Amino acid sequence: MAFIRFSDRPTFRNPWAEFERIRQGLDELSKTYVEKGKTPGPANVFPALNIYEEPDRLLITAELPGVKTTDLDLSIEGETLTIQGQRSGGDSETGASYHRREIQYGSFSRAVTLPVKVDTETIAAKLTNGILTVTLLKASAVTPRQIKVTAE
Amino acid sequence: MSEQEMKFQEKKTATPDGEATKNQLYFAPHVDIFETEQEVTVVADIPGVGPDGVELSLEKNILTIQGRRSTAGKPVGRLILEEYEIGDYLRRFTVTETIDQDKIEATLANGVLKVCLPKAVPAQPKKIEVRIG
CATH class of the missing domain: 1.20.5 (Single alpha-helices involved in coiled-coils or other helix-helix interfaces)
Structure with missing residues (x-):
């Protein structure tokens, strides 16, 4: 015991x-x-966006295959960027039988609030190979400024 | 059709044959496939792929669509929001029809690839005339 x-x-x-x-x-x-686990975040809204930050600018990219530049409408109001557009087509061709229909056609609209103040005058957007890239220069007030240190 | 609102579609990953030595991310592009009496058309969404990045092949009735994204112009900087991932594209289909391989045509516009596969015209049965002689 x-x-x-x-x-x-x-x-x-x-x-x-x-x-x-x-x-x-x-x-x-x-x-x-x-x-x-990569959560899709608040997405579920077309188009999905990626935002990259560089010291002096913001880059917003979106995959928009089949969208023509004439069908795309971008606007900025304050700190809200709105991407609107439509993908036309998708109407059944006469005499064609469809085996697969995975591609979506229609209109889309998405507003995104920018994390920093941007210069609304110098926004550039381009659409290459179905990828939209919006370049927004940060407003001079929020761009990091180098401070010179002088020795006395 | 254009009145319909587009929804977010999750990208599906694709796996190449065998294991790749490189840890490469592949997505299966969304496609529309339709068929007329003359041809089979495959429409695939491959945003980010330029004309040099597309590889198409039809081998033993398997159509392979491969798209490599051009790395030029890829944004640098800190990613502060990531809702979609970037990768190459890969998808295979078994084509049941007999295709005239020489007449396959493909066009790429705005990140959308369109492949036209004309059906082979079946050989006309030759009529043999029997002459009475």
Whole structure:
């Protein structure tokens, strides 16, 4: 028979400590899951956008295959950029039988709030191979400015 | 048709034959395929691919569409919002019709590839006249 001496026991044992440990473990697990799993974010609106930030400008890209420049309408109001347009076509050709119809046709509209103030006068947009790239120069007030250090 | 509002479509990844040595991301482009009496037409969305990046082949009735994105003009800078991923395109189809291989035509406009596969005209049965002689 084993004797357990009273002094071998921990002086104070928190019964909730184990729960706390499990909770922390779960927190860590969910954190890594969120970081790893690429969530589509607030997308689900066509077109999906990628925004790149450079020190002096913002680049917004979108995949718009089959959209003509004449069917695309961009506008900026304050800090909201609106992309509107339509993809025409898709009408069934006479005498053709369709095997697959995966491509969507129709109109789209998306507004995006810009994270920084931009110079609305110098916005450039181009459409190459079905990819729209909008270049927005940051307003001079938010462009990082080099500060020269002088020795005295 | 144009009244319809377009919805966001998730890009589906495609896997090439065998394992690639490079960790390359491939997407299966969305396609429309329709057929008339004369030809089969495949329309595929491959935004970001220039005319030099398209590889088409028809081998043993398998049509392979491959599109490589040009890396030129790729934006640099910190990505602050990423709703779509960038990758190359790959998709294969088995063509059941007999295709006239010499007359395949493909056009690329605004990131949309259109491939016309004319059906081969079946050889006309030759009539052999029997002369009475």
